[in-house]
Amino acid sequence: MKRVLALALLVLALAGATRAAEQPPVSDAAILEEGFPQTLGAFGFFSNLELQSPAHGVIPYRLNIPLWSDGAEKLRFLYLPAGVQAHGAGEGLLDLPVGAALIKTFAFEVAGQRRLIETRVLLHRASGWTALPYRWNEQQTEARLALAGARIDLATPTGAAFSYAIPNKNQCKECHALGGMVTPIGPKARNLAASWLKGLHGAGKLDAVPTVSHRIPLWEARGAAPIAQAARGYLDVNCAHCHNPAGSASNSGLDLRWQQDDPARYGVMKRPVAAGRGAGTFEFDVLPGDPAHSILTYRLASTEGGIAMPELGRAKVDPAGLDIVTRWIASMPH
């Protein structure tokens, strides 16, 4: 259903060309010029901010498996300036040219209503990608730059209170750093619907549809996917932005990318290096057949600083994610 909706939105967004004259355009200057616009509105990404209706040239998308962020609902958008094409560069990240932007809004349900909490933008400038967080106001009319991040008291659908963290600008980079440079994480061809990529190509915004040999399965259809694919997809999306050879956790030697096929590298019988008490009383990241004695599951199941993984962007345990990783480790021959 969500997928259909996303496609419909895509079609609408692309068809928006005819209505372009009626709307103020996205501010390419706000994207391209060095400096930090103080409000989300300054970019003009939305024709209606509060409703999150994308402006012309702003294209909604979804990921097959999304990053879990304390159960936040996420609205994702890609902006490409007029006349600019993305380049389909293999199974990984779409190659988005200078001038492109990625926009992600985080929302929670509060008292039965959708409440926008923050919107994070990634701007492709001549100097590289810049990541900025914006915090929504109480009136839900505008989001303001929150360079130093923020903490907000929220509750889960079951009513459990928790402290939600908007990352500061540097923390954005902690997850988005690849070889020390800020880099997008989400829009990888293997984690995008083939139909969406085709639509983008058909609209002239993508030069070629990338061929993907093994696509990350749809999260809501994970029950129908082989358990290893569902679990490895989850680990790729939730962990591999740091746990890869050029990421923030490169020194751990743990590589949780989807395309890593050496079990020792993705944790099987791998000993921790600098995990500290994150290792608990356990000796291996993944002990086949024994999730109760695997560090991976121990850290996913914790909310305590110094133990919990991911270190950023999570105050609660993701029960579905923990479940899939637990069942994957349990299913391993030993």
Next chain:
Amino acid sequence: MRQASRMRILQTITAMALAIAAAAPVHARTIEVVAGPDAGSRLQEALIAAQKGDVIAIGAGRFALADGLSLDADGVTVRGAGMYETVLDFSGQKGAGEGLLVTSDDVTLRDFAVEDAHGDGIKSKGADRIVYYRLRVTWSGGPKETNGAYGLYPVESTGVLIDGAVVRGASDAGIYVGQSRDITVRHSLVTGNVAGIEIENSRNALVTGNFVTRNTGGVLVFDLPSLPVMGGGNTLIEKNLIVANDTPNFAPKGNIVASVPTGTGVMIMANDGVLIEGNTLEDNPTGQVLVVSYPRAYQDARYNPSPRNVVIGPNSFLGGGNRPELPGGAALAAAFGGALPPVIWDGIGPAAGTLAVEAGLPGVSLNLGALGAGAETAKPGPLSVPATGRRVDRAAVGAPATLETRLVR
């Protein structure tokens, strides 16, 4: 020799002069952050706003921080009013894996304290030419498994100078330098940690003039498999006071330091080229110096699990070895007249090229048959190894001389 050292001094002075000239920034600012309401976000904002050459001056007082701090701008100095005056208090920390994270080059951190961080105290990753000066990282409750892992934690960096630090209570290593090169750790007090100072998978480290006491193990030099950076070695441990490291091991079980016997003075595992001399080692009850191979199974064709070119020169040894926490340790000590001699080697592989010990210094070889052999298979006997071996390249050890200019008082 005198000519050479004069030459080096000259080079150092020239380098300092150049560094001072180069470091003089055009628009350097000092950003003051004083204690008070919202100090945490004001401090983080200052760290984000900082640009090359800026000094962030943190005032005296206690700063209660709910989140980890991070710095990602090159050439910035973060300066407090003193390691007992400016205290960053992380006891109420809700997120992040460390108190302060630095990911940029040419950063100087000095004169402040980090208390009760939930994870590591101060971590710098891929941060070249970093100076840690007169910092204090402590956990208030004493040695506890729930304390953070590392106090000072530079990793994947070239050029690390740590001077005048105080670290207490880390559940892994007080000062841990990993996967790095050109390192100096000196004039620091490390106590009540599992490992006092640990140099891991790193080259060209100088560990000198430190007071290392009441840890589980004093100074560890390890090389481990399956890491992005390996081939540790060329490390000099000299003129340290390594005394009564006897705190029961409180590391979480999965960590490599959990295997360090309580009461270890210096422990060398794998590595190529370590020189230990001019130290005072006193009353380390398991043993003053342990030299061992990596004991666990590994799958890494690049890795050499054996120690090579470890040289133990003149040191001052007093007591120690009287309560060895090794399997059969009591019987072993008794067999040596009540205490093990200063040097303990696992005895794996040929002595030549592995270990050299100055003439007249007694030791014991456990004569373990092969890699991974259990200690119960030991056939202990007197140590018989060469008196001289290949010594580390002194000219190559230590942080770059240019970093010294940042220690101006």
